[in-house]
Amino acid sequence: MTGLLPPPRPALDDRTGPGADGLDFVAIDVETANARRGSICAIGAAVVRDGAVVSTHSWLTRPPAGLDHFDGINVALHGITPDMVADQPTFAVRLDQLLEVTGGLPFVAHNAAFDIGALREACVAVDREWPTTDYACSLIMARRALDLISYRLPMVAAECGVALAAHHEAGSDALACAHVVLEIARRRGADNLGGLLTGLQVLTGRLEAAAWQGCRSTSSYTGPQLPDVAADADPEHPLYGQVMVFTGALSIRRQDAWDTVARCGAVVEKGVNKRTTMLVVGDGFAGHDPADFWTGKAAKAVHWREKGHRIEVLTEGDLIDLLAETRTSGVRDVVPA
Structure with a gap:
């Protein structure tokens, strides 16, 4: 399995599949046991249909064999220990559960390069084909839509008025990601995911059985253009010269x-x-x-x-x-x- 780029494809809002007609997507988050992305020990999901969260899910899982050691720094972040996952279902089982609740909807993750990369590596480790899905990154979306010191999920959530109950708990992070996207869509006046991404000049990612393409912003986007000061402006106006x-x-x-x-x-x-x-x-x-x-x-x-x-x-x-x-x-x- 390689990361070869698939042929160009139409944007979400140019197609008729899931996510094209409304704010329909699944926000996901994974936590890992160690520095290897495929060492997934928790998966969270928040399913959004018609602009509302309709279900949330948070699962612990045994990391794939060979990737199942736990590093102290990871445990300190999410609090998940080897004993907590010892009797949990395998990643392959949890992946099936995730795909069942997503129902073909596009994924969204905060820093999707990490979460999608983790799914890819974990699938390789358990000899599973990569799932087929479009995906988007709320981190990239936030960078386009917001003006912040940091675009880490807690900062973006706070800016959007979104509660983040427990950072690095997969279900909590997925739910916060979902609400962040919904708030950005509200501010931008977007009623579907494809239109939101187009307005932000963000290209969707694509994951297929043997190929993937990352979600990214377009280099041609320049944003608003600074105007010239009007030559005939009223010098008595309170904004004149500011x-x-x-x-x-x-x-x-x-x-x-x-x-x-x-x-x-x-x-x-x-x-x-x-x-x-x-x-x-x-x-x-x-x-x-x-x-x-x-x-x-x-x-x-x-x-x-x-x-x-x-x-x-x-x-x-x-x-x-x-x-x-x-x-x-x-x-x-x-x-x-």
Whole structure:
């Protein structure tokens, strides 16, 4: 069995199979006994249909023979010991259970390269063909959709308002992954997995009996484009001359927000630095201290404020109030509906 790439295939939303018509997928997570990916000792799954979690599963399993020693560092992470799995079903049995509950739906995992790689290696160890499935990575999706210091599952879950009951418990991680994807889909206005991936410029992975292709982002994606400051902006507008940076999701597209403030005379920049005068924080942020918001830009704002640079922190509501000031100058088309 090799990792040869299969021929190009249509995206999920161009097909009629599972996951094409709605938010239907199975979030999975595996825990391993040692540094070998195939040493799977636990499998978690959260089945999502029509945008709702309909079942959750968490199984302990005996790792494949030859990969079944437990390293202390792994035990310290997940708490699973050799005695706990000694009487559990084999990986081959648990794989059948996993495939039964997934019902042909695409997989999603946080850092799918690890989880899918673990399934591949474990299948080889027990002389099983790799299962056939499309898959996506919520880590890659989060990097496209969110602006964080770290994209580890606990940080992404916290950003998305998702409870993570017990990190490194397979069922808990799978459930958190499922809710993260659902929250990203909500923020992006996506009603099916294929459309969400397309909007994020993420290519699905594909696992087949003797071949695989990884989930990855497309190199052609450039994201929103920084606008030029409007030459005819009203110099009396409160945003005129401000150097503005945005972090977190807003109720409007990032590009629309950038274009709007640029028409008011603000300079838009992607990163916080000593020139920044305003940081707009989305995702329903209601405070005024960037230290309370977990993104890289917020952390940099804290850094520069501590050095004496004045950076005003705005909520989305604050921004809307300032944009409304344009109506006093007769310019009414710059406030997004």
